[in-house]
Every structure is written in structure tokens, then in C-alpha cells.
Amino acid sequence: MREGSRFFGRLWRGRVVGVTIACLVVALAFALLGIVAGSSSLTIPDVITTLLGGGTGGQELIVFELRLPRVVGGLLVGASLGLAGALTQTFARNPLATPDILGVTSGAALGAVAAIVLVGGSYSVGAGALSLGLPAMAAIGALVTSAAVYALSWRGGVDSFRLILIGIGATATLGGITSYLIARAQITEAAAAAQWLVGSLSGISWSSVWPVLVALVILTPIAVLQTSSLDISQLGDELSTGLGVAVQRHRIVVIACAVLLVAAAVSAAGPIEFVAFVAPQIARRLARTGRPPLLASALLGAVIVTGGDALVRGVLPGEIPVGIITAIVGAPYLIWLLTRRKERETSA
């Protein structure tokens, strides 16, 4: 019996596995509900039959072409945001450090809004920048901004604290420019920009789902390989070096994974707020670990986005963007977390 507790963290690892599996089950259940929910009535057995290839032509159209891209998109976008959030909060050793502070989201927002406003909105048949497409513009904005934030933070190595401060500065600057563009825009373009800025799965199609899937498939293993270094990095940069972690190399790998995941997710669905912040924190509390568990955070992100989207389509009237729901649920959680935060709780 004593032997059982001798192996490194066996007990809490067991709990992490349990939480991860539970999140996966819930995410898939919400996905199924998401396929069922909508104006055309489908039952759960209908959906399952159709998914297994036994549906009518009409059912197949609804499931495979209309609902499935949106549900799969929600799962992937949520997972990307959750994983990116867990990575950022862990490397920065700060639960409030979401990928937003790396400048990814504000860069993507500026790229997308510039595409909408300057090039004539998503309605015009695109010349110039819009021919790249809104998602591409968002991705370019995200990547350029994060690269600039990282480069500006570099002084013989990147210190997380300086990176966060520069990221906050960049976010404020780009946010200002984005607001300026919206203020100068035509009303229809401003409305389109505002819609995009909230984050929504309504415009998602198979073509915007693929890049997110590719990003997740490539980056998840890379991120998971950083797990033990992430554990060590919680002890501070000096002790991490002492324990044989190449701190700067580890950090750039983690940041690059987070930035690319968020860039892919935001390009597909706009900045769905608070998922990257909330999912890792809930996962950490469920799993009772010292830092957010990576896979559980990703799956919980998927739960939140698919659950939120099923809610807005199936329960609430009108077509509300899912980003509004995640913000309405996420912001109070942030406040609750802050009021409950223990004095000594300094790391992610």
C-alpha cells in the first residue's frame, strides 16, 4: 500500500486522466447535441444513423454540409484556444496570462477589420487584400504582431514579465487602431467588423476548419512533449537551467505553439473571448494540479465552445454569436476566481 504512493505523482496523474476522459465525453456529447440543434428537426437517432451513412439525402445535406462543419469547427477552435491558454498561463506562471497578451488576438482583429473596412467589407467581390480572404488577413495580423512582440521583448533572452508588458502595450495600440478603422467605416462594414470581433461559428465551413485541424494535429504533440519542461519551469528560470532545461528554446517552442493555435482558431471563428483563459483554469481546478493540464484544458475548451454554440442555436432565440455567451459566462468566472484567489497562489 505504501508502495502505491511511491511512484511520482501517480495519484494526481490518475485524476488528470479521469478529468481528460470526462472532458472528451462531454465534448462529444455537446457535439452531438450541436448537430441535433437547429431549425430543421432532427432527432439524436436520426443524426447517429446519418453519421453512420444511413440517412436520407436531405438529412445528409443538413448533417454533413450545414451542421457538422460548425460543430467540428467548434470542437477544434475550442481545443486550440484551451491548449494555447494552458501553454501561455503555464510558461508565464500567471493564470491571467492568456494568449491575447502575446498580441495574437489584437493582431488578428486588426487584420480582419482592416480587410473588412479598407477593402470594402465581406460583401464585395474581393480585389487586393480581401482576395487573400478574411481568415488569411487575420492569420497574418496575428503572426506579424506576435513576432513583433517577441522580438521587442528580446534582450539576450525573453523574460516572461517583459513579454507580457510589451504584449499588453501592443494589444492596446492595435485595439486603438482597430477602433479607429471601425469609427471611420460605413455602417454596414462597421456592423460586419463588430460581428467578426465577437467571435462566431456561423460563417464557418469545411475550408476554414481544415487549417485549425492541421494546426492542432501538428502542434498538440509538440506541446505535449514540453510537459516535463513546463513542470520544471514552474520553479523559475535559474533552477530550470540548473535542472537541464534549455529555458529559451523551451519558451520559444511553447510560445510558437500557442500563437499558431490561436492564429488558426481566430482566423476560423474570430476572437471567441475567455475560452483560452477559462478552460485551463477550470481544468486545473478539476484535476487539482499545480498548473493547467494540457489535454484536459484543450478538451474543456472544446466543451465550452461546442456547449456555448449548442446553447445559442438550440435554446436561445435569434442567432447570437457564441463569443457573447463565452464572455457572459467567462467574465463572471474571472471575477469569482479573483475574489477566491489565495494569497500564496502565485503560479499558474
Added chain:
Amino acid sequence: MTDPATTPSLVKERPTPALEARGVSLAYDQTVVFEGLDLRIETGEVTTLIGANGCGKSTLLKAFGRLLTPTAGTVELDGRGVRSIPTREVARRLAILPQKPLTPSATTVRDLVSRGRHPHQSLLKPWTPADTIAVDEALAATGLETLADRDTASLSGGQLQRAWIALVLAQRAPTILLDEPTTFLDLSHQLDVLRLVRSINRERGATVVMVLHDLTLAGRYSDRLVVVGGGRVIADGTPWDVLTPAVLREAFDLDAIVIPDPSSGSPLIVPVDPDDAIALDAE
């Protein structure tokens, strides 16, 4: 890259030092702390770096621990340039306990100590029974067996410091660097830590380099003292060689008399305050 003079065959009598600084210059941004410093750390000894606040003793320790890259010169570990050795391999041979490590949240003492095994693990070689043994021994050596399942947040300062030392012990590196391991501890816990350091040295044969503030304790628990100040080594030798009124005046701007400690026979530093009434015979 290698200096011909470092070829081991040319070095007579003296064995390869555990650590050696050769012509090392150290600077933070533009501020130069050391220029062209040479210092050998002999294998199997407890060497303590002492000096006034801001003299650069922690900086020097960081350079030995590759936490700070010299602007010139090289640091050698077991006769090889530390920069040329993969960082994980360095970590198997050289352990560092920084002054202020961060305590992770929701972590038990055993979890914390287990992280000392990181340099011994890899994707192909995850946790093994040898790792468990190393962790158990480190917990036993530091007297933390009964606290192994406690959350680190609930430990006292002295217990936490022992947990950090246990982490470094679990690393099983033959050379250990400790940056002010007794700071913020009361006297009895300072003694606990230093006795632990001495037993690590005597029982495991570990080479220890540490930075201490308390000169009397430094003299009592070290084989060798290195006094640092003004960007150079002021004195280097056994505690009785080094802790002299002249050196103390130069390094610390301190008037003191040095007498044998009645308990250990090591040098006891007694600071002299000119305001105190008792007249002392001039030496």
C-alpha cells in the same frame, strides 16, 4: 577552442578541479563585475564564497552554474568547457540551488523533490525505480520523510529550504552550488542546513560551492574560503588563513578580532565597535 595549457597531461600533482574559471569576465548589461578572474574549485571540498554585499559572489556562483555567460574567458566543469556540454548532461554533474526558487502551487514535497530527477529522464527513459530510490534517499537525508505528502505551501521556511536541498540531492550531481542556502532562516535552522551540507560533502563526497553571509558559520563549515571584493579575489585559503583582521578590513571595511571558537576551534569573528567601552590591547 581549447587552450593548449589546459591539456591535463601538463598539469602535475593537482587533480582536475571540479570547476575552474579561466580569465572570466562577468558583467550585467554595462556594469563589469569581474575581469579576467581565475579560480579553481577543488573536487571533494566545501568552498564558500564570502564578501561584502554587492561584491559579486552570487554573480560568480551563477557563472559557475552557467546561469550567466561570461563576456570573456571560460568556465570548465571537470576539465571541459561548460558551454560545450549539453545542458542536460551538465545537470547530471552540476546541481544549482538559486537564491529564490519559485515554489509551485498544489505540489507535495515528494513531487517537488522528484523534479530533481529531470536531467536523468527522457522520452525513452521515463520514471524508473532508481529515480524513486534517489528521491527517497534525498527525503531521508533531509529528514522530510514524514512531510513527503504535505503541500509545499504549508511548510515553514526551514522545512521548505530543506525540501529545496532535497531536490538538489535527488539530482545526484557530484558538484553542488548553493546560493545563500541559509538566508531567511533562524540560527538553529541555519545550523541544520550547514550540517546537512557537511554531511553531503563527507558522506557522498560531493563538491560544494556556496555563498554565505555569516563569516563565522562560513569558517566553521567550509574547507576553504574565497573572499571576493573589488572585482577580484582578495583572499583564498583555509578559514584560519583567510579570516584575518587585515582581510576583514579590506573586504568588509570591518574592524574585528578573530578568536578560536570555543565549541569548534574554527575562527570566531568578533566585530569591534569603537563606541564600546572596553579598551583592547592593540595587536
